[in-house]
């Protein structure tokens with residue numbers, strides 16, 4: 028997709044970017060690098076959920092928290108209002124569409140996802156569920172159900188070179204957004 032297809036967001040001088048994808052596709056690492064390269068503020072939503080208890084307890088079977096989507100949206104609303112945020116999370120459909128100017132869906136080969144989650148010490152059932160999720164492109168489908176096609180950028184994240192290219196691509200979109208906003212003033 029050409030960068031000229033960036034959606035209009037007249038109120039915000041800085042874009043909000045969502046980086047989503049199956050766990051292990053590289054969201055958090057990519058978001059950190061994008062935040063540095065493009066001078067955005069980063070929120071790893073998974074950390075926010077834990078720190079501010081935006082959940083309904085712990086799911087022992089899946090070794091994860093039961094997400095309380097309403098609490099997450101309420102907590103983040105003020106943070107997103109002025110733009111300039113780079114957030115990452117493994118699911119994306121419950122965020123308000125109006126928050127985002129770019130939705131990046133990271134993808135990775137099954138073997139990469141498997142190895143990264145194994146290295147993280149995930150239980151076998153959690154690894155299998157996530158690998159299956161990546162094969163079935165669950166997050167990509169969710170993004171397409173929730174956001175306009177021109178907002179979505181699907182990127183492969185298998186190698187360090189992929190990651191560096193992805194960061195550059197996203198940072199260019201941020202520049203483009205800022206330029207367009209400045210022209211409108």
Ligand code: ADP
Pocket residue numbers: 048049050051052053054055056057143184185186187188189190
């Ligand atoms: P996520 O946030 O999607 O769960 P992380 O950013 O935590 O994924 O990445 C999981 C692991 O995989 C980390 O050790 C990270 O350094 C590594 N990793 C992620 N993306 C890549 C990539 N494109 N190339 C090499 N290693 C990667």
